[in-house]
Amino acid sequence: MTQPDKDNIDSIHMEGGIKDQHDTVAATTAATPGDSGKEVSDPIAAIKTKSGRDKAAQFLKQVDHQVTITPADNARVLRRIDLRILPLLLFTYCLQSLDKTTLSYASVFGLIEDTNLKGDQFSWLGSVVYVAQLVFQPLIAYLLVRFPIGKFSATMVFCWGAVLCCMTAARNFGGLMATRLLLGSFEASVAPTFVAVVQMWYRRREQTTRNAAWYAMLGVVNMLGSLLTYGLGHIKSTLHPYQIIFLFCGAITVAFSVVMFLFMPDSPVEAKFLNDEDKIIAIERLRMNQMGIGSGVWKWDHVRESLLDPKTWLWFSLMFIISIPSGGISTFGPLIIESFGFDSFTTILFNIPFGAVQMVATLGGAWLADRFRMKSPVLLLLCLPPIAGCSILLSVGRSPGDRAVLLAGYYIISFYPGISPLIYSWSGQNTAGDTKRKVTTAMLFIGQSAGNIVGPLLFRPSERPYYTRGLTANLALFAALAVLIAVGMLWIRILNGRQANKRRAMGKAEHIQDASMADRRKVGTQEEQEGLGEKAFDDVTDLKNEDFIYVY
Template sequence: MTSPEEHQATESSTGSLDAKVALGKTPSSLSQPQYVTLEKYTDAHAADHALDHDVAAIAHELQAEALQPTPTELRSVLRKIDLLMMPMMCCVYTLTFLDKTTTNYAHLLGFQNDLQFSGADYSWLGSIFYFGYLFATPVHGILFQKLPLGRYLAACIILWGTVLALHAAAFNYAGLVVCRLFLGIFEAAVTPGFIMITGRFYRRNEQVSRTAIWFSCNGWAQILGGLVAYGVLMQPSGSLPVWREMFIILGGVTILLGIVVLAFFPSSPETFKLLSHREKLIAVERIRENQTGLHNKKFKWYQLREAFLDPRLYLLFFCILTLDVANGGTSNFGSAIISSLGYNKKITALLGMATGLSEVVAVIIMVLIARWTKTRSIPGIACLLVAILGASMMVGLPASQANAKVAGYAMVMFFAMPTLLLYATLSSSVGGETKKVTFNAVFSLGYAAGNIIGPQTYRASEAPNYPSAKAAMLACLCVGGVFYVALFIYHSIENKRRDRLYPIESAKEQNATQELSDLTDWERKSFRYPL
C-alpha cells in the first residue's frame, strides 16, 4: 500500500500542466479519472488559476530566496504553531460539544418539568439545533473563502456564546426553540473551519494526529459536562433554577474564549503574528508538499462543478450522514439512556463521564493503529467494529444486565473515530479552494442531516428503553461502515490508475508557484489520495 508521502515528486518542466498554469496559460484538456467526464478547459480559465496577490508574493519570495530551512528551524516553527493553535482549538472544540449538548444536562437538571413540554418536544430540541446548522453551512462555506478565517470563527464563537447565555432567559418552549436554532447557525462554522485551518498549517502526515488532538475534546467535554451536572446537583437549590445558571456560566465562558480567539488566532501561516518573517516563509514551505494550495478568495465555478462530479463527495456525504444518526441520538438522550437502566440522577451524571473517557481512549487507540499501519482506513474500520459490537450489546442484552449495557453504550462512542479520520481526509485529499469549501459544506450538510434524524428515532411512546432507536443506531453504523470502506477502495483504485498513467519520474513539481497554485486534486497528476 503506497502512502501519499511517497509520491511527493510531481510534473516535469516541459509540457506539464502546472508549468502552463504558472505561465498564465491553460491546457486544452484535463486528464480525469476514466469513469468521470468533465468538459474541456478553455482559455477563459487562465484567470481562475491565478494566485491571490499575497500568496503570489509569498511564492515569489520562496523561489527568490531558495529557502532551505534546517531541521531545527522546521521543528521550531511547528512547535510555535502547535503551542498557539492546539490549546485554542481544543478549548473551542470542548465548548462546541459541551454547549450544543447542554440540553442533555438540562434534561437531567429538570428543565423539561420547569418549562412543561413533552418528550416529543424534547426530541425536536435536539433536531432544531441541526436545522440551524443545515441552513447556515452553505453561507459559512462562502464566507470562509471571502473573509479572514480566524476572525470569522472568532465572531461566530462570540455570537454562539451570547445565544447560549440567552437560553437562561427562555421561559417557554418557543423561546428555547429559537435559541437552539441560532446556536446551530453559529456553531456550524467551527468544525468545517477547523478542517480548513488544519489543512493550512499542517503537513499530511501531521494532520491525523492534530485532528485527533482537537477532536478528542468531544470526549473531554463529556467528562467535564458530567462533572458540571454532578456538581450542580450537589448544590442546594437557589432562587434561580440550576439549569439556568448552567447556561449563563457556559455562555459567559464561551464569549471570553471568542475574544481570545479574535485577538490571537491566525487565518493562515502568513498572518501568524507570533512568527518572524522567515518563520512565516518556513511555515508556508512546510505545507507545499500537501499540493492542496494555500488559499484563494476567488470563487471558481469549474471547481464547484468538479466537486459535484467527484464520486467521493457522495460517499463522504452518506457516510457521515449514517454515522451521525448515532451521534444525534446519544448527544441528546445519553442521560435518558443511562437513567433508564435504573440509576439515579447523580450516578447517571457520573456514568455519563464514562462515554467521554471511552472516546478519549478510542482516539489514543486510533492514532496508534494509524501510525502502525500508516493508513486511515484500517483504524477507522477497527473502531467502527467496536462501536457495532457495543450497539449490539445495547440491543441484545436483557435489562437485568445494566452494567454490561452501559459498557456497550461506552463502546458505541468508538463510532466517532471514522468521523475524525474523515475530517483529516477532507483536509488532505481535496485540492482547490472552491472545491475544498464545497466538499466541506456538503460534508457538514450530511453531518447536520444525520443529527436531525437521530433524535427523531427516540419516540416518546417507547421511553425509557427506546428499542427502535437502538436498532436504528446499529443499522446506521453498519451502513456507514460500508460507505467508509467504499471511500478508501476508491482512493486505492484511483492511486493505482495515477501510478500507471503518471509514473513518479514523470511527475516533478516545478516550484512554489505551482505547488501553492489553486489547482484541484484532479488537475495535479502527482496528487495521491490518503489510504
Template sequence: MGEKSASGPTSGHGDITPDGPTVTHEEGSQEQSKWKMTKGGDGDTAMALFSDPAELNEQIDPKEIRRLLWKIDFMILPYLAVCYAFFYIDKTTLSYAAIFGIREDLNLHGTEYNWLSSLFYFGFLAWAFPTNFLLQRLPIGKYLGFNIFLWGVFLMIQAACHNFATLGVLRVLGGAAEACSDPAFMLITSMWYTRKEQPVRIGLWYTANGFGIALGGLLGYGIGNIRGALPSWKYEFLVIGALCSVWGIVMFILLPDSPVSAPGLTKRQRRLAVERIRENQTGVENKRLKPYQIKEAFLDYKLYLFFILGTVGNIPNGGISNFGTLIIQGFGFSTLGTTLMQIPYGVLIAISILICVYLNDRFQNRRCLFIVLFLLPNIAGAFGLRYVPLDRKVGRLICYYLTGPYNAAFVLILSMQIANTAGHTKKVVTNAVLFLGYCTGNIAGPFFYKSDQSPTYSLGIWSMIVSHLIEVVVIITLGLLLRWENKKRDRIQSQMEGGLEGRDLNATAFLDLTDRENLNFRYIY
C-alpha cells in the first residue's frame, strides 16, 4: 500500500466532491475575489503572511528551504522529544514506585494498584475534548507548556499521599493535565511539516519514548540508592515531577505557537515555512470552531477506525507500562536489577521506531505495510511470554523485549491520522477521538493483569495477542478503504476539464477545507 501524491487541488471550475459539499473554484479574473474572501477570516491563519496573491507563487531556492527545515527542526523537535521522554518516565513512575514499596506503605489491596494505573487515563479521558478545543483557541506552545508545568506539580504532590483516595485524585488530575500533550504534538507536527516528512518527525520525538524508558531505568536505579529520610518511591515522584515542571516553563517560553507567528523566523522565513506545507492541503490552523466540521468528523468512518486503533494499540501499553517491572522481577531479578533491565527495552523501542520511520520514508510511505510488519515482533514476543517455560529466564526476557516495537507501529498510525484529516476543527475532533481510544486502551490494559496470576499474567499476555491481531485487521481494512477513495477521486477528476494534470494547489491549500470537501485531497496509506 503506497502513497498517492496530493498534487494540485482544483480543475478551475465548479467541482462536486465525492463525499461532501459542493466547492466552487473561480478562475482567471475571479482569482482576486476568491483571495479577498479567504482573507476575510474563514480561511487559514497562514493567509495573513501574504499581502497579495502573487506571493503565493514566488520562486523558492531549494537550498534556502533545506536551511529553513534544519532551523525548524531545532526550533521544534528538541522540545517535543524531551517532553515525550518525561511523559513515558511519568507513566512508569508508578511501576517503579510499586517495586520501591508503595503498595505496602499505602496499604493497597486487591485491584487498587490497577485502579491507580487506570485513574490517570480517566482524567485524560474526561478532559480530552475540552483540551483539544482549547488547543484550537489558545496559543498552542503556551497552553502546552502550562499543562506540562501543572502535570509536574501534581506528580510531586503524590509524594505526600498517605492512602489510595488521595493518590487516586492526583492521578486523575495528572491525566487531565497530560491530555493535551499528544494531540498538541500532532497539531504542531502538521503545522510545520509536509505529509512526507511527518512520519520521520513523529518518529524522532516519539523515539524519546524509548529513551524515556531507558532514562527512567537509570533514574529509578539512582533514586533506589538514595538513603534519605523518605521512602524511595516518594523521591521518585519528587525528582521526576520537579524535572517535568521545569521543562514546562522552558516550553512555555521557547516553543513557538505557529509558523505564522514564530519569533525565531523572519517574515520571509514564515512565508516559506507555510509555502512548504501547501501540498498537504491541510493548512496551518484556524481559530474559529466550525460545527459542520464536527458533524462531518463523526460521520466519517475513519474517525471510528482510528478510535479502534487507538484502543487496541494501547491495551498492551497500559499493561506493560505498569506491570513491565513486575514481569521482569518475576524472572528472578532483584529490585535494582529490575530497573536496569528496563534500559535495553527502552533502547530497543527507540531503535525500532527509527528503523520503522526510515524504511517508511525510504520506500515511498507504505505506512500500512510497515505498521503490520512492526506488529509481528510484538505478537511473537507475546506468544513467547505465554508459552516459553518459566525456567527459561533469558528466553522469556528476550520475548519481553520483543513486545517493544508496537511503539513504532503506533507512530505510523499517528502519522496516518494527521496526514489524512483536513479542516482544523475536524483535525481537533479526530485527534480527540483517537486519544479517547488511547485512554480506553490504557484504562482497560492493567485490568487484564490479575494479581493471582503473577508473575506470568496469562490473561494480560492474551490481551496483548488479541489486541495486536485486531490491529492488523483494522489497519489492512483502513488501507484498502483509503486506496479506494483515491481511485474514486482520480476517476472523477480525470473526467473534468484539464484532467488530473490541470489541478492547482494554490486554490484550496489554505481555505480550511476538510478532506471530504476538497476533491483534490489525496489520502496516504
C-alpha cells in the first residue's frame, strides 16, 4: 500500500496495532516466528493451529510489513463490508420475521376454525416458538464460539425453512405444536448470530445503525408480509390459504439458505471478498472497540464473569420486559385490528401502517442514538408512544365511530420495536471477551424468549374486543422498562468511575476518550491515548481491561 506524505500524517505506532489520531490511522504489525522458529507463510493456516487468543491477534502476528490506514481506506473497506454483509443480514431477518409471523396472518384466514383450536391453544402456538428459543440459547452461545459463524447460520436458515414447509401438513393442534417447536429451535440462532456478526465486523459507533437496519425488517415484513398474504389469500386451490402461506414462505427460505452458505464469511480473517491488505484494515479498525472478533475457544472464566456481572441481568431484565408486549402484540395484532370491526382482508391491509411506523421508529431511534452517541435517553423516549397507545386502546370504546382513534392508538404502540435493537447494541457495546459476549447475548435472548412466551398468554381470543388484561399489563410493563433504563444509566456511570480508578492506580491517564465511539478528528492527543488498544485482541473481558470504556 502506498503511504501518504509524512507531512500530512500524524501516525502513532503501537505494538501489533493502531490508534486513532486526527484524520489518519497507522497500523504497525510485524512478522512473528511460528512455534517451530520459522516464519509462517500462510496466516490463515497459522491461526488454525493456535488457540486461546483472538483470531485477529493471531492473524496480525503474521503480517510482515507496516500498513498505514487512512480515512479513505477505512471508508472504502467499510463500504465493501456493508455491501456484502448487510444484504445477507437484512434478507435473512426479513425471512425469519415473515416465517415466524405467518401464524398471525394465518389466524385471520381460518386457521383457528379449520384446525379446531380451543381455549388457549392458539396462544400457545405463539408462545411455543419462544419456549424452544429459550431452551436452546445456551447451546447456541456455545456453537457460536466453536463453529464457523457463516456456515452455521446458513445451516440454521435451511432447517427452519424446511420445517415451515412441513407445517403445511399440520391438521390439528398437535401437529402445529410440533412444527412450531422445531421452528423455534432453529430460529433461536438468528438474532444472537446477527448480534455477533455486527460485533465482529463494525466499530462500536457503527453497530447501533447496523443492528437497527436488520431489526427494521420487522417493519418491512408487516408491510410486505401483509400485502403478500393478502395476495396469497386470494389464490384458489385445494390447499387452505394459510397452508399456501406456510409453503410459499418456507420454500423461499430454503432457497436463500444456499445464498447464505456461499456468500456469508465466517470472519474478517476468512473473508474472500477482501484481499490481504483489506483484511488488515478490517481488523485494525476494530482495535479501539477493545472487544476482538472471536477466539474460537470456550472459556469458563468468561461464563462465570458473565453470570456474576450485574450488567448481564440488566440486559436480561430489559429484554424480558419489552418482549412481553412484543410477543403479545405480534401474535394478536391482526386480531386486535379485526376487533375494531373490520373483515379479514381489510384487517390485513390496515396492518401495513403498523409496519411503517415500526420501521421509522427503529431506524429513527438508531439515528438519534448514533447522533448523540447515547442509547439510554433514546430508549426512554421510545417508551412514551407505547404508553400513550395502550392508554388509548384501554379508554376508547369499540363503536364504528371510534375506529380512527383506535387505529391511531394501535399504530403508536408500534414504536416499541425500536427499543429492542438499541438494547442489543447497548449490551454488545458494553461487553468484551468472546465467550462472555456470547453468553451475555444468550442471556439477553433467554430473557427475550421468556417474555415472548408470556406475552401471547396475556391475550385470549375470548376477551375480544377489548383485550383489557393484555393491554393493561403492557401499559405497566412499558412504565417499568423506563425505570430500569434509568437504573442502567446510573450503573454505567459507576462502572466508568471504577475503570478510571483502575487506570489511575496503574499510572495511566485517568480520563481517556473512547475512539471507537468518536469521530477520528475528535480523538485526543497521542499522550492522552498512549497505550490504548494493547489488550484489544487478547480476548479479555471488559472488567479485566482497564482501558474499556462503558457507553450510555
